[in-house]
Amino acid sequence: MHAITGITGQVGGVVARRLLAEGQDVRAVVRDPAKAQAWAQQGCEVATADAGDAQALTQAFAGTEAVFVLLPPNFDPSPDLAESRAIVTALHAALAAARPARVVCLSTVGAHQPRANLLSQLSHMEQVLGELPMPTAFVRAAWFMENAQWDVASARDQGVVPSFLQPLERAIPMVATADVGRMCAELMATAWSGRRVIELAGPQLVSPHAIADAFARLLGHAVQAQPVPRDSWETLFRAQGMHHPLPRMQMLDGFNEGWIAFEETGTERRTGETGLDTVLHGLIERSAV
Secondary structure (H helix, E strand, O other): OEEEEOOOOHHHHHHHHHHHHOOOOEEEEEOOHHHHHHHHHOOOEEEEOOOOOHHHHHHHHOOOOEEEEOOOOOOOOOOOOHHHHHHHHHHHHHHHHHOOOEEEEEEEOOOOOOOOOOOHHHHHHHHHHOOOOOOEEEEEEOEEHHHHHHHHHHHHHHOEEEEOOOOOOOOEEEEOHHHHHHHHHHHHHOOOOOEEEEEEEOOOEEOHHHHHHHHHHHHOOOOEEEEOOHHHHHHHHHHOOOOOOHHHHHHHHHHHHOOOOOOOOOOEEEEOOOOHHHHHHHHHHHHOO
């Protein structure tokens, strides 16, 4: 039995589909059982557990061979990251009690970085869950290509891709969620030992200009990347409803200044197979539905 948190998301869904296709037993761990109906119809067990409920998580993880951990995304955390810290504490307690044979955690590029930023939530997760006695793997994924979903409408309707990543010609590692899910499913279904850190990127580095060019090819009209001025970020994020925009701004600064990057030393490096055009084509098709 393989327990999967975050199964209703992009990566968790890929993990589940891969394991089911291989004939593996899958338990969907969800907060709202109604959201797991489609997975139940595909043969998954369903366990209900809030991310911060250690007792419910322990029951959800009991009797499993492997557990996939996805920290619920929080783009507007409290300055002390209290929300994610509470969830990590519950996850540690549940995993220590349930004792699965192995644990696979979705982490991020730059998780080793001590400088405060939005990704520090995952740095803390690695530190705490890395103390577990069972084999534990942290998949540090590059910037998701699927983040471009927020640019589909402006690229299609205005021929513009607003970019927080700057300068526009600078290419960084990016990866498709399909490749992340495949990597995690492979780790779930394979026996190994110790603590592993896998850094996963796509087949090519990607710049904002490359994203705009790909949209242009797929949409059939000119598309240009435009930088979002740094001095406008806080006002923009607060207008979107954020209360604590600084961690997100620090994260973007980290990518732009280069201090959020892969650690490389002491880690395993993997390369996905899905290209940018494939991901953007899917995003464009889904936006038309």
